[in-house]
Amino acid sequence: xxxxxxxxxxxVTQMGNDKSIxxxxxxxxxxxxxxxxxxxxFLKIMFSYNNKELIINETVPNRFSPKSPDKAHLNLHINSxxxxxxxxxxxxxxxxxxxxxxxxxxxxxxxxxx
Amino acid sequence: xxxxxxxxxxxxxQEGDSAVIKCTYSDSASNYFPWYKQELGKGPQLIIDIRSxxxxxxxxxxxVTLNKTAKHFSLHITExxxxxxxxxxxxxxxxxxGLTFGKGTHLIIQx
Numbered sequence: 432x433x434x435x436x437x438x439x440x441x442x443v444t445q446m447g448n449d450k451s452i453x454x455x456x457x458x459x460x461x462x463x464x465x466x467x468x469x470x471x472x473f474l475k476i477m478f479s480y481n482n483k484e485l486i487i488n489e490t491v492p493n494r495f496s497p498k499s500p501d502k503a504h505l506n507l508h509i510n511s512x513x514x515x516x517x518x519x520x521x522x523x524x525x526x527x528x529x530x531x532x533x534x535x536x537x538x539x540x541x542x543x544x545x
Numbered sequence: 546x547x548x549x550x551x552x553x554x555x556x557x558x559q560e561g562d563s564a565v566i567k568c569t570y571s572d573s574a575s576n577y578f579p580w581y582k583q584e585l586g587k588g589p590q591l592i593i594d595i596r597s598x599x600x601x602x603x604x605x606x607x608x609v610t611l612n613k614t615a616k617h618f619s620l621h622i623t624e625x626x627x628x629x630x631x632x633x634x635x636x637x638x639x640x641x642x643g644l645t646f647g648k649g650t651h652l653i654i655q656x
Binding site for chain 2 (some may be wrong): 531
């Protein structure tokens, strides 16, 4: 019974395409996140979101947009994909929106742009 | 903003020996220091955390120490086993910037 699940696990696509990654959490948490992990394993937060507030890391291009149909879901849409977008993307959730609580991560989506 | 430095980037130890990973942080407002383990093909998973009102915490073979004055904290793994091989991340939270991760340590347990 997976706590944070994201699909697909692998995504290979051509430059210029638009793609989405889905994320769902069944923990009843208030806040969800998207992280990007590059080839050197660096983990950087892209977005944090609860149903009241979206916080965007200012370094994230506006081609990336989170969409939350409800509290349990936070999908990531990426427009006009570029080679540099290739990375592993992790969805996560935490009980509250403060940064002093455990974050639960999904298994990741490996995005390859060719 | 918060800056978390983690060392070493790679650590190779003999099975049964101890491993120590060290992190420093910059924001004195940070009060929560978790450690995550990431196995190959999986997402990071919390293994232990410590809050600023505690100097040390232990859970079986894993311990974490915190020095708030010096702004550094460390992960100690004793009697290492092959299944300890993974990438370990420290993080600092509770400050203004949210949870900030270190760059990770690839721990290799040599048989």
